[in-house]
Amino acid sequence: MDGVVTDLITVGLxxxxxxxxxxxxxxxxxxxxxxxxxxANGNDSKKFKRDRPxxxxxxxxxxxxxxxxxxxxxxxxxxxxFGRVTNLLMLKEKRQAFLExxxxxxxxxxxxxxxxxxxxxxxxxxxIQYSNHRELKTDNLPNQAIFxxxxxVLKIITFTKNNQFQALLQYAxxxxxxxxxxxxxxQNIYNACCTLRIDFSKLTSLNVKYNNDKSRDFTRLDLPTxxxxxxxxxAMAAAFGAPxxxxxxxxGAAGFAPxxxxxxxxxxxxxxxxxxxxxxxxxxxxVTGRMAIPGxxxxxxxxxLLVTNLNPDLITPHGLFILFGxxxxxxxxxxxxNKKENALVQMADANQAQLAMNHLSGQRLYGKxxxxxxxxxxxxxxxxxxxxxxxxxxxxxxxxxxxxxxxxSKNFQNIFPPSAxxxxxxxxxxxxxDGLKNLFxxxxxxxxxxxxxxxxxxxxxxQLGSVEEAIQALIELHNHDLGENHHLRVSFSKSTI
Numbered sequence: 048m049d050g051v052v053t054d055l056i057t058v059g060l061x062x063x064x065x066x067x068x069x070x071x072x073x074x075x076x077x078x079x080x081x082x083x084x085x086x087a088n089g090n091d092s093k094k095f096k097r098d099r100p101x102x103x104x105x106x107x108x109x110x111x112x113x114x115x116x117x118x119x120x121x122x123x124x125x126x127x128x129f130g131r132v133t134n135l136l137m138l139k140e141k142r143q144a145f146l147e148x149x150x151x152x153x154x155x156x157x158x159x160x161x162x163x164x165x166x167x168x169x170x171x172x173x174x175i176q177y178s179n180h181r182e183l184k185t186d187n188l189p190n191q192a193i194f195x196x197x198x199x200v201l202k203i204i205t206f207t208k209n210n211q212f213q214a215l216l217q218y219a220x221x222x223x224x225x226x227x228x229x230x231x232x233x234q235n236i237y238n239a240c241c242t243l244r245i246d247f248s249k250l251t252s253l254n255v256k257y258n259n260d261k262s263r264d265f266t267r268l269d270l271p272t273x274x275x276x277x278x279x280x281x282a283m284a285a286a287f288g289a290p291x292x293x294x295x296x297x298x299g300a301a302g303f304a305p306x307x308x309x310x311x312x313x314x315x316x317x318x319x320x321x322x323x324x325x326x327x328x329x330x331x332x333x334v335t336g337r338m339a340i341p342g343x344x345x346x347x348x349x350x351x352l353l354v355t356n357l358n359p360d361l362i363t364p365h366g367l368f369i370l371f372g373x374x375x376x377x378x379x380x381x382x383x384x385n386k387k388e389n390a391l392v393q394m395a396d397a398n399q400a401q402l403a404m405n406h407l408s409g410q411r412l413y414g415k416x417x418x419x420x421x422x423x424x425x426x427x428x429x430x431x432x433x434x435x436x437x438x439x440x441x442x443x444x445x446x447x448x449x450x451x452x453x454x455x456s457k458n459f460q461n462i463f464p465p466s467a468x469x470x471x472x473x474x475x476x477x478x479x480x481d482g483l484k485n486l487f488x489x490x491x492x493x494x495x496x497x498x499x500x501x502x503x504x505x506x507x508x509x510q511l512g513s514v515e516e517a518i519q520a521l522i523e524l525h526n527h528d529l530g531e532n533h534h535l536r537v538s539f540s541k542s543t544i
Contacts, residue, residue, distance in 0.1 A: 106151045107148075109176050113144050122137070132230060158176070198222070203263050255267070349421050353390075356416055362412075374399060381428075404420065467514050469510075471507045474507060477531060
């Protein structure tokens with residue numbers, strides 16, 4: 048489905064997939080398959096001795112020295128920026144975990160990214176390496192939250208069309224929907240069947256008329272129960288009524304939909320389907336608050352970041368605006384007047400602040416390793432009239448360069464960690480390969496490779512000498528005027544040339 052990206056996602060079930068349930072929503076008993084006979088359980092300690100370097104690349108990663116109180120969601124958050132996470136084995140008593148990515152390529156990218164920049168969970172370093180195991184397999188599926196795991200679910204509508212069970216879910220924030228789609232699309236509700244198929248809806252909001260077992264508006268507990276399944280409005284049916292998007296062998300009265308129930312209470316839960324994921328629980332914090340982001344610290348809901356260890360001779364408010372704007376809409380930037388290696392960056396919301404912090408903290412910028420944490424400040428204050436500031440505080444609230452301001456922006460699908468390969472777009476027809484290469488060379492970069500997209504020469508990939516070079520090139524050349532009323536758009540790419 049070619050719908051625009053909003054905070055609405057479409058959900059369905061399809062039989063016949065052998066994919067494992069996403070680790071984003073499970074924490075149960077597992078077995079491991081590898082090239083050598085091996086089993087995994089909480090009592091077998093010898094098997095981990097094989098997971099020491101050197102190991103050849105594997106989509107199963109071995110994490111060591113994880114905090115004792117770490118959650119599954121925090122472990123998963125390390126892998127999600129690099130691709131779909133397909134399984135997780137937690138061994139908290141050993142302070143170890145095994146994380147299975149959907150592909151070996153995603154695992155390699157993750158290891159390469161975290162090797163020079165050790166990730167931290169709960170302020171403790173976590174060490175990641177390849178495992179000798181090639182696959183994790185589930186033995187059973189315990190009860191855990193599904194969609195509410197990824198943020199506040201505001202509204203749900205389920206319905207049957209052409210004998211196919213379909214559903215629409217509305218999140219409080221598009222970032223929540225982005226995470227849910229990344230983690231859950233293609234995963235199973237039942238072992239080896241009932242595969243979730245998730246896409247973004249063309250709708251911007253759901254209009255729920257009744258609160259019952261077919262639909263629910265969690266912001267309107269006063270709605271009537273109605274007389275059964277709500278009828279879809281024409282616009283809604285047109286936006287998400289295409290046959291074949293969702294199919295389920297359990298559709299209809301005897302299927303999954305009748306098992307969904309939402310008691311009118313703050314701790315909302317869905318009765319379990321036997322043999323399935325178990326109850327879909329929407330906690331009181333999910334109903335009343337914001338998305339709880341794995342590993343978040345500082346003041347809850349804070350959208351202001353404290354950025355330290357900057358190069359005071361080269362950094363500018365505009366440069367921070369462009370860089371942090373890759374992961375959210377930056378409203379204000381303030382470089383400290385008396386300590387110019389520190390700055391405050393105010394994002395549009397706490398989710399975007401967390402995304403920016405996760406992706407940018409630890410990256411090298413102008414020869415120094417940038418550090419980002421949640422600030423104690425709730426907002427960046429603009430200087431009072433007549434107050435000396437030297438242009439160190441800037442308000443970007445109404446900037447036309449915001450990447451995520453437009454509802455349904457496709458940029459939500461293209462949030463990737465900094466990489467040496469940049470994605471270029473909005474290139475006019477007259478610009479040549481040499482012209483673009485020279486543009487980056489003049490900016491001080493070493494160009495290793497370049498290619499236009501085969502089917503669309505308005506886009507290209509350029510590979511630079513290092514991630515630091517790419518970060519600095521993005522700051523300098525994003526929105527560069529290429530002529531013919533075209534301004535270059537630059538973002539980090541997950542691809543390589």
